[in-house]
Amino acid sequence: MAPMDFRIQRTMLATGKNRGFSLLEILVVLLLIGVFTAIAIPTFRSITGSKLKSTANQLQGLIRDTYARASLSGKTCRIVFDMDKREYWVEESSDTVKVKSQKQEEEDEKQARDTGKPVKNPDFKAVEDELGEKQKLPEDVYFRSIWIDRFEERAGKGQIALYFFPDGYTEEAQIVIADDPEGKRLYDLVVEPLTGAVVIEDQELPLEKS
Numbered sequence: 001m002a003p004m005d006f007r008i009q010r011t012m013l014a015t016g017k018n019r020g021f022s023l024l025e026i027l028v029v030l031l032l033i034g035v036f037t038a039i040a041i042p043t044f045r046s047i048t049g050s051k052l053k054s055t056a057n058q059l060q061g062l063i064r065d066t067y068a069r070a071s072l073s074g075k076t077c078r079i080v081f082d083m084d085k086r087e088y089w090v091e092e093s094s095d096t097v098k099v100k101s102q103k104q105e106e107e108d109e110k111q112a113r114d115t116g117k118p119v120k121n122p123d124f125k126a127v128e129d130e131l132g133e134k135q136k137l138p139e140d141v142y143f144r145s146i147w148i149d150r151f152e153e154r155a156g157k158g159q160i161a162l163y164f165f166p167d168g169y170t171e172e173a174q175i176v177i178a179d180d181p182e183g184k185r186l187y188d189l190v191v192e193p194l195t196g197a198v199v200i201e202d203q204e205l206p207l208e209k210s
Helices: 003-015 023-073 102-115
Strands: 076-082 087-093 142-148 159-165 173-178 186-191 198-201
Touching: 023 076, 023 087, 023 159, 023 173, 023 186, 023 198, 142 159
Parallel strands: none
Antiparallel strands: 076 087, 076 159, 142 173, 173 186, 186 198
16 A cells, blocks of 8 residues: 555544444434434324314304304204214204104104105205304314214214204204324313203213113
8 A cells, every 4th residue: 555545544544534323322313312202292292182172162162153043043053063074064944843863763764765755854054154164173183973862872973963943952962072093182072952051071971871
């Protein structure tokens, strides 16, 4: 090796340009990654938890407003929850509305198939303001389950309607929303039928079946 080449190689070794990472440096980097992750995850959970709480408050206000709307308008109103599409909106009808149990609806549908006569249902249409427009749940928030007092069990899919009557009455219901598939973080909106008041619980309450 030429003397000049030897001096260049020695200089590179002295300045550490060919030096790899030491075990200590790797451990320090891993430690920093762990610290940043520990800070980021609670912050992310706080953001998603805030969206869930905000959604619960919005639904609480919607139920209260729809209860008042039915009383003031003299029309039967309903909030339609599309659990699959994570959407909801308000409809109203001038017809006389009699809500049926799930069992009665199934019997009527069977009779309609047997006789060939369709079941005549009340005519509902979306209300003519922003409440009639379909609203979508925020990202990562979904309907976990919905129970109404005419249901035998909680519903987890499909379109569910909560009715409000002009005589100042709504259906007893529980609407559970969550941002965690395992249900570790959820809110249960409990609807009181005589007043339309909504209590927000941070746990899924047991059903009080009559």
